[in-house]
Amino acid sequence: MTGFELWGGFERYRSAGEESDEHLWGKVELDRRQEDERTPWFQGGYRFEKKFADRVPDCLVHGGPVNRWIEIVAGSDQPYRAKTREALRLGCVVHWVFQREHREQMRDARKALEPELEEPFQFGEYDPRAGELDVGTPITFKNYAFPVEEFAEFRPEEILGYRKGKARIARRACGWDLGLFDLAGSHRRVIAMTRDGRRFKSLAPGQPDEDAVWDFPTKDGVKAVIENERVTRLGPVGQPGDQTSR
Numbered sequence: 001m002t003g004f005e006l007w008g009g010f011e012r013y014r015s016a017g018e019e020s021d022e023h024l025w026g027k028v029e030l031d032r033r034q035e036d037e038r039t040p041w042f043q044g045g046y047r048f049e050k051k052f053a054d055r056v057p058d059c060l061v062h063g064g065p066v067n068r069w070i071e072i073v074a075g076s077d078q079p080y081r082a083k084t085r086e087a088l089r090l091g092c093v094v095h096w097v098f099q100r101e102h103r104e105q106m107r108d109a110r111k112a113l114e115p116e117l118e119e120p121f122q123f124g125e126y127d128p129r130a131g132e133l134d135v136g137t138p139i140t141f142k143n144y145a146f147p148v149e150e151f152a153e154f155r156p157e158e159i160l161g162y163r164k165g166k167a168r169i170a171r172r173a174c175g176w177d178l179g180l181f182d183l184a185g186s187h188r189r190v191i192a193m194t195r196d197g198r199r200f201k202s203l204a205p206g207q208p209d210e211d212a213v214w215d216f217p218t219k220d221g222v223k224a225v226i227e228n229e230r231v232t233r234l235g236p237v238g239q240p241g242d243q244t245s246r
Helices: 021-036 080-089 103-113 156-160 219-227
Strands: 045-048 059-062 067-073 092-099 124-127 132-134 175-183 186-192 200-203 231-233
Touching: 021 045, 021 067, 021 092, 021 124, 021 132, 067 080, 080 092, 080 103, 092 103, 156 175, 219 231
Parallel strands: 067 092, 092 124
Antiparallel strands: 045 059, 059 067, 124 132, 175 186, 175 231, 186 200
16 A cells, blocks of 8 residues: 555554554554444453563453454564464454455465464454454454463463563462463363472362362473473463453
8 A cells, every 4th residue: 555644643552663654543443443432342441562471462452351462464574373372372362453455464374373273263454545444353262272382381481571561470379370271181270380380280170279289290291292292272371360260
């Protein structure tokens, strides 16, 4: 797209680097829609270009029924898979929204995500000239598989990264609640007792915290099932204040 310009004071929406007016429009329009309560809009607070662990989402909608991580794509390449996994891990559903004329990027994103992405699914699209915005289908743990590929998935210090921002891991049973996993066919909520993942406790779904099992899994056991490609994350890390996983 050429010849498109956005006028006004929009500094709070801007990213740190160079940014096209087409990309900026997507964020401004998201905010306008929530102010006017026009579809698409969501309950919760809207944060633009604010740090969240080691990423900076274009828009983070937090505090509503569902936390939403919204990425606007208008010409630049993106780490589609890495950002999607990070958002899901930290308790957000993910919307990828593409400027309509960038079909090649939609194809690249689908290629990056499709090995784990299940149908039905549709990317969001927007057109600044036409004033149109559709955020598409969110990626969630229900339509996206999350195989665990590295032991870092079991280290709280790695998950939070150096830019913790609003990202948090809930404390549980005197440790950090890493979330629900399928460990070689056994569904366990894994609790890291150290920030570097040296020792764990775990709970079966619905099991009370006081019955958490020490050293199941062990560090070596976790590494072994990861190496054998038999670990899948089934949900996000524990969210502070969330009682639904208990």
